[in-house]
Amino acid sequence: MQNNRDLSSVSDEALVQAAKQGHLEAFEELVARHRDKVYARALTILHNEEDAVDLSQEAWIKAWQRLQQFQGESSFATWITRIVINVCLDHLRRQKRLPVESLEALEEETGLRDAILPPVTVNPTAGLERAELQARIWQALGRLSAAHRTVLILHEFEGMEYRKIAEVMGCSIGTVMSRLFYARRHMARLLKDLKDSEDSKPKP
Amino acid sequence: MTRDEQLKLQAWLDGELPESERQAWAARWAEDPQAQALLEELRLVQGTLRRFDEGQLRVPETREFYWSRIARAIEAGAGPAPAPVTRGLWQWLLEWKRWLAPAAVLASLAVVLTLSLPGHGQSDYPEVHVSQADNYATTYRDDERLLTLVWFSYPPESP
Numbered sequence: 001m002q003n004n005r006d007l008s009s010v011s012d013e014a015l016v017q018a019a020k021q022g023h024l025e026a027f028e029e030l031v032a033r034h035r036d037k038v039y040a041r042a043l044t045i046l047h048n049e050e051d052a053v054d055l056s057q058e059a060w061i062k063a064w065q066r067l068q069q070f071q072g073e074s075s076f077a078t079w080i081t082r083i084v085i086n087v088c089l090d091h092l093r094r095q096k097r098l099p100v101e102s103l104e105a106l107e108e109e110t111g112l113r114d115a116i117l118p119p120v121t122v123n124p125t126a127g128l129e130r131a132e133l134q135a136r137i138w139q140a141l142g143r144l145s146a147a148h149r150t151v152l153i154l155h156e157f158e159g160m161e162y163r164k165i166a167e168v169m170g171c172s173i174g175t176v177m178s179r180l181f182y183a184r185r186h187m188a189r190l191l192k193d194l195k196d197s198e199d200s201k202p203k204p
Numbered sequence: 205m206t207r208d209e210q211l212k213l214q215a216w217l218d219g220e221l222p223e224s225e226r227q228a229w230a231a232r233w234a235e236d237p238q239a240q241a242l243l244e245e246l247r248l249v250q251g252t253l254r255r256f257d258e259g260q261l262r263v264p265e266t267r268e269f270y271w272s273r274i275a276r277a278i279e280a281g282a283g284p285a286p287a288p289v290t291r292g293l294w295q296w297l298l299e300w301k302r303w304l305a306p307a308a309v310l311a312s313l314a315v316v317l318t319l320s321l322p323g324h325g326q327s328d329y330p331e332v333h334v335s336q337a338d339n340y341a342t343t344y345r346d347d348e349r350l351l352t353l354v355w356f357s358y359p360p361e362s363p
Contacts, residue, residue, distance in 0.1 A: 024278065031274060032267050040261035049264060056263070057270070061277045119245035125252050137256045155218070156253040162220050177211045184214070184249045191252065 012076045020067050031060055038084045044153050045088045047142045059084035092146050120188040124195035140190040148183035
C-alpha cells in the first residue's frame with residue numbers, strides 16, 4: 001500500500017479493498033476523507049458536540065469490524081452514514097429519547113398544539129444573511145424533540161423515503177408520516193418564534 | 205381538513221402519494237384555502253432546511269487526534285479485524301505471539317520443577333518462589349538474595 005500522502009489520490013473503492021485486506025492506513029484515509037460528513041450527521045441528530053465526536057468514532061470502529069460485509073451496493077459514504085445513523089439511534093433509544101409506538105399518542109398530543117395553530121405562510125427566514133440563517137435553522141432544530149429532528153434529518157438531509165425511514169427508525173410508515181408532519185409544523189412555528197423574538201429586541 | 209387529509213397533502217408534496225391518487229387530490233386541494241396555506245408552510249420548512257449547509261459542521265479535533273482513538277480501539281481488538289488475504293511474515297509473527305503466554309507458563313513450571321529436584325537444595329539458589337498473577341505475568345522471588353523477577357508476556361492473552 002502506498003504511504004498516507006499518496007493515498008489522497010486513491011479511490012474510495014480501492015481504499016476499501018485495501019482496508020479489507022487489513023491495511024489500516026487505507027482505513028485511516030477513509031476516515032480522514034469522510035469524518036466531517038459522519039460527524040455532521042451525528043451532530044445534527046444529537047445536537048451535542050461531545051456525543052457526536054464519541055459516536056462518530058464508534059461508527060468508524062463498527063465500520064472496521066463490518067468491513068467484510070460492505071459489498072459496494074451503495075457508495076462507501078452512504079454506507080458509513082447509515083452506520084452512524086444507527087449508532088445515534090441506538091444511543092437515543094438507550095437514553096429513552098426516541099418514543100416507542102405505544103407512546104405515539106402522547107407524541108401526537110404534543111403535535112396537536114401546532115396542528116391547531118394557523119400555518120406559517122410568511123417566510124420567517126427571509127432576508128437573513130447566510131450565517132444568520134444557518135444559526136437560526138440550527139437553533140430551531142435543537143429545540144425539536146430527538147424523534148422529530150431525526151425524522152426531519154433523514155427525510156430532508158438524507159433524502160430517505162418514508163419506507164426507508166420506517167425501517168431505520170424501527171417504526172411504521174404511518175408513524176413516520178405523522179412525526180414528519182408534526183416536525184415540520186413545529187419547525188415552522190419555532191422559526192417564526194425565533195424571528196419574533198429577534199424582531200422584538202431593541203435595535204441600536 | 206382531517207388529519208388523514210393533512211398527511212396525504214404532505215405525502216403529495218414528498219412525492220409519496222400513489223400516481224393513481226395524485227391528480228384527484230391535487231384538484232381537491234387547489235380549491236381549499238386551508239390546504240393551500242398548510243402546503244405553503246410545509247414547502248417553506250422544506251425550502252429552509254435545504255438551505256442549511258452541513259459542510260460547516262466539522263470535527264472539532266485534528267485528524268491525528270480523532271484517528272488515534274479509533275486506531276487504539278481497532279488495535280485493542282475491538283471485534284474481528286478484516287481477514288487478511290495475503291499471509292506475510294507479519295501475520296506469521298502475530299500468530300506466533302499467541303503462544304508466548306503458554307510458553308511463559310511452561311517455562312515457569314520447568315523452573316519450579318528443576319529447582320525442586322533432589323540436589324538442588326545445595327545449590328546457590330536455595331529457594332525460589334514462583335507465582336502467577338494471571339496468564340501473562342509470572343513472578344520469581346528469591347528471598348535469600350532479595351531478588352524479584354517479573355516476567356510479562358506481551359500482548360496479554362484473553363482468558
